[in-house]
Amino acid sequence: MHVDKYEQVWIRISIFVLVVFTLAVLTATVSAGIQVPGVEGRVDPNLITTPGASPWAAPSVRELAPGKYEAYVLAQIWRFDPGEIRIPAGSEITFYVTSKDVQHGLKIMDTNINMMILPGQVSKLKTTFNNPGTYDVVCHEYCGIGHHTMYGQIIVEATADTTTTE
Amino acid sequence: MSVQSISQPIAATSGAKTAAERFSLENRLSAWQIGIAMSALSLGIFLGIMQGLEHAGIDLYSYIRPAFQSYYQGLTIHGVLNALVWTTFFITGFFTTAITRSLDLPISKPWLAKLGFGMMVVGLLMTAYPLFANLATVLYTFYPPLQAHWSFYLGLTLIVVGSWVAGYAFYFTYGAWRKENKGVKTPFIALAALITMVMWQIATLGVAVEILAMLLPWSLGLLPGTDALLGRTLFWYTGHPLVYFWLLPAYLSWYGMVPKQAGGKLFSENLARLVFWLFLILSTPVGFHHQYTDPGIPQGWKMLHGLFTYGVAFPSLLTAFTIAASLETGGRARGGKGWFGWIRKLPWNNPSFTAQNFAMILFAFGGISGVTNASYSMNLAVHNTTWMPGHFHLTVGSATTLTFMGIAYWLVPMLSGRQLFSPKAALAQAWTWLFGMIFFSNGMHMLGLHFGAPRRTMLGAAPYRDAAWNPLLMESLLGVTILTISATLFFYVIIMTVLAGKKAKEPVEMPIAESLDDSPTPAWLDRWRGWVYGAVALVILAYGPMLYVLVNEMQLIPLPPGFRVW
Numbered sequence: 001m002h003v004d005k006y007e008q009v010w011i012r013i014s015i016f017v018l019v020v021f022t023l024a025v026l027t028a029t030v031s032a033g034i035q036v037p038g039v040e041g042r043v044d045p046n047l048i049t050t051p052g053a054s055p056w057a058a059p060s061v062r063e064l065a066p067g068k069y070e071a072y073v074l075a076q077i078w079r080f081d082p083g084e085i086r087i088p089a090g091s092e093i094t095f096y097v098t099s100k101d102v103q104h105g106l107k108i109m110d111t112n113i114n115m116m117i118l119p120g121q122v123s124k125l126k127t128t129f130n131n132p133g134t135y136d137v138v139c140h141e142y143c144g145i146g147h148h149t150m151y152g153q154i155i156v157e158a159t160a161d162t163t164t165t166e
Numbered sequence: 167m168s169v170q171s172i173s174q175p176i177a178a179t180s181g182a183k184t185a186a187e188r189f190s191l192e193n194r195l196s197a198w199q200i201g202i203a204m205s206a207l208s209l210g211i212f213l214g215i216m217q218g219l220e221h222a223g224i225d226l227y228s229y230i231r232p233a234f235q236s237y238y239q240g241l242t243i244h245g246v247l248n249a250l251v252w253t254t255f256f257i258t259g260f261f262t263t264a265i266t267r268s269l270d271l272p273i274s275k276p277w278l279a280k281l282g283f284g285m286m287v288v289g290l291l292m293t294a295y296p297l298f299a300n301l302a303t304v305l306y307t308f309y310p311p312l313q314a315h316w317s318f319y320l321g322l323t324l325i326v327v328g329s330w331v332a333g334y335a336f337y338f339t340y341g342a343w344r345k346e347n348k349g350v351k352t353p354f355i356a357l358a359a360l361i362t363m364v365m366w367q368i369a370t371l372g373v374a375v376e377i378l379a380m381l382l383p384w385s386l387g388l389l390p391g392t393d394a395l396l397g398r399t400l401f402w403y404t405g406h407p408l409v410y411f412w413l414l415p416a417y418l419s420w421y422g423m424v425p426k427q428a429g430g431k432l433f434s435e436n437l438a439r440l441v442f443w444l445f446l447i448l449s450t451p452v453g454f455h456h457q458y459t460d461p462g463i464p465q466g467w468k469m470l471h472g473l474f475t476y477g478v479a480f481p482s483l484l485t486a487f488t489i490a491a492s493l494e495t496g497g498r499a500r501g502g503k504g505w506f507g508w509i510r511k512l513p514w515n516n517p518s519f520t521a522q523n524f525a526m527i528l529f530a531f532g533g534i535s536g537v538t539n540a541s542y543s544m545n546l547a548v549h550n551t552t553w554m555p556g557h558f559h560l561t562v563g564s565a566t567t568l569t570f571m572g573i574a575y576w577l578v579p580m581l582s583g584r585q586l587f588s589p590k591a592a593l594a595q596a597w598t599w600l601f602g603m604i605f606f607s608n609g610m611h612m613l614g615l616h617f618g619a620p621r622r623t624m625l626g627a628a629p630y631r632d633a634a635w636n637p638l639l640m641e642s643l644l645g646v647t648i649l650t651i652s653a654t655l656f657f658y659v660i661i662m663t664v665l666a667g668k669k670a671k672e673p674v675e676m677p678i679a680e681s682l683d684d685s686p687t688p689a690w691l692d693r694w695r696g697w698v699y700g701a702v703a704l705v706i707l708a709y710g711p712m713l714y715v716l717v718n719e720m721q722l723i724p725l726p727p728g729f730r731v732w
Contacts, residue, residue: 001436001685001687001688001691002436002683002685003434003436003437004433004434004491004683006487006491007433007434007437007487007488007491010483010484010487011484014480014483014484015480017483018476018477018479018480018483021476021537021541022473022476025472025541025542025543025544028543029542029543032543034542034543034546035465036458036459036465036468036542036545036546037459037460037461037462038461038463038464038465039461039462039463039464040461040462042462042719042721044721044723045723046723046724077731101311101725101729101731102309102311102312102731103309103310103311103312103394103398105459105550105620107549107550107551107618107620109617109618110618112546112547114459114546114547114549114550115459115460115461116398116457116459116460116461116550117461118394118395118398118460118461118462119311119394119723120393120394120395120721120723121394121395121460121461121462122461123459123460123461124461136630138618138620138630139620140549140550140551140620140621140623141309141550141622142238142241142305142312142622142623143731144238144312144731144732145236145238145303145731145732146731147238147622147623147624148623148624148625148627148628148629149627149628149629151628151629151630
């Protein structure tokens with residue numbers, strides 16, 4: 001098949017650019033530890049809130065070790081439970097989130113935490129909060145007439161050695 | 167060899183009939199399909215304006231109750247009418263003209279084309295009823311367990327299946343042409359349109375299964391519940407190739423028609439054919455890049471689909487070169503000199519050309535933000551933020567919609583036999599769409615990227631809305647304002663053309679670009695079997711294992727009776 005010589009050059013450039021993009025994404029994913037949710041097993045949204053049946057029966061934040069937390073968050077129309085989470089600056093926190101009813105989303109502003117929350121599934125991501133401040137946790141998937149009111153907050157409190165950072 | 171010359175044997179057998187007589191059914195079908203598409207678009211755009219105002223803090227929904235109950239009902243109708251109805255009806259209407267004129271052969275089984283159209287109309291009415299009665303405020307993605315009225319699901323199914331049937335009428339016509347033209351290569355426009363319809367056939371199987379096997383029986387009370395993840399996966403199996411179903415008709419026009427309007431020729435027709443075949447095989451096995459942030463799908467599968475998505479960017483990069491080179495042949499033929507001088511010589515006074523050229527420019531930026539979305543590592547920064555509507559208003563909202571408007575500027579005169587009412591108003595429409603969309607989409611992109619503002623959200627009333635968002639919301643409101651003017655101009659020009667346009671002195675003809683490169687087309691670019699097998703094989707490879715797991719693990723989770731969240 002005849003292909004114009006300039007077009008041949010363009011084809012090579014196109015392939016090169018896409019290969020570079022692929023390598024850049026792979027490198028960034030590995031070196032910066034970018035994570036997306038994966039498989040965490042299934043749960044039954046109609047049973048999880050039975051007392052004692054699952055960690056989401058009493059959604060809360062637990063300290064596993066100094067500076068290491070895990071948060072079991074339950075999404076439902078139109079709130080996150082717990083709606084407010086307090087942790088000291090410098091903490092690493094792992095979120096386990098599921099929905100009791102329809103689909104929701106969870107995005108923590110100014111972080112890489114961004115996930116879909118589905119009934120029957122557990123979404124897991126972790127991050128470290130180095131800077132003190134208040135971070136809004138916003139539902140970003142349409143979940144009904146009150147969707148825009150569904151949000152929570154993470155309050156990262158300054159500790160003795162982090163007060164000097166911004 | 168030019169496209170027209172190869173179909174002369176057929177034309178010769180048609181005797182002395184004029185084109186209007188030979189294609190009277192096709193013209194009527196096209197006119198109805200395009201008319202319905204534009205009616206849907208007018209209402210869809212009206213609701214878009216309401217949303218833009220709401221984001222800027224001006225909530226007018228309280229004034230239009232009880233016609234529309236809420237922002238979210240308006241948003242649902244905006245999405246369904248603009249993204250599904252406007253596109254599907256326009257595309258079948260446009261193809262009815264494009265395929266039959268490209269083959270120079272009327273539809274060989276008219277009853278099939280009429281049946282397809284009838285199904286689409288019935289489907290539209292069945293979809294519209296629950297939408298307007300506020301019984302299906304589930305957005306155009308209808309993610310379970312949001313439960314719409316059954317009529318919504320059945321109506322959508324009929325629209326899609328009706329478009330399949332319209333496609334079958336095209337395939338039979340192609341078969342009839344092939345019988346008379348053994349060994350002749352398929353004219354480019356017909357080939358591109360047929361490939362698009364076959365791609366659509368493969369791509370819509372996902373949503374067809376989602377609706378027919380899960381959502382419809384569930385909404386009728388025959389199934390106890392739904393599986394949210396399986397529903398999303400089947401939806402996005404269709405959801406990504408859906409965007410190519412919107413885009414490929416625009417590409418068809420850019421490759422096969424715009425060069426002619428620009429006074430030039432299609433630069434490399436063989437590559438253009440290859441591009442469409444590549445879209446056939448690569449459009450579908452990429453859907454997980456819409457589900458990067460979903461739980462329950464292993465990261466490896468997401469990565470694989472991300473890789474394939476870069477693959478499907480390749481034919482679009484080829485397109486960028488070929489189209490620009492084709493336009494250059496036009497600019498030079500019109501006396502343009504130097505590296506850039508040819509650009510000024512392009513027919514900027516032709517609204518059909520100008521609208522489509524601006525659609526290409528806007529699409530370049532839409533393509534860039536699309537590659538960002540598809541990137542496994544960067545998607546987290548923008549997923550479900552206003553970046554997304556910023557992106558797809560450049561793609562389906564500009565590359566597709568502005569191109570279709572440009573097509574309408576010759577197609578409506580052709581079908582109505584009247585001259586375009588005011589080419590100046592139509593030109594102003596193209597310019598205002600360009601600038602309106604630049605402001606709107608830049609505001610939305612930046613708001614999502616810098617502040618993470620969520621999409622599909624009544625931002626004007628959100629408690630977490632920050633004052634720092636206001637400049638960007640105002641920028642997008644400025645865009646909405648200019649787009650409102652543009653849309654008004656469009657409907658003004660179209661309505662006045664049909665009602666008050668002067669009778670055309672000579673019949674308007676479909677622009678068909680000749681090929682610049684007269685080297686022979688390799689046989690493998692005109693054979694269906696291998697490409698279709700390849701497409702199916704890639705879909706099975708990319709989706710088979712994961713769908714097997716999801717179906718095996720399916721939980722049909724019930725919701726309390728009468729659970730309705732809007």
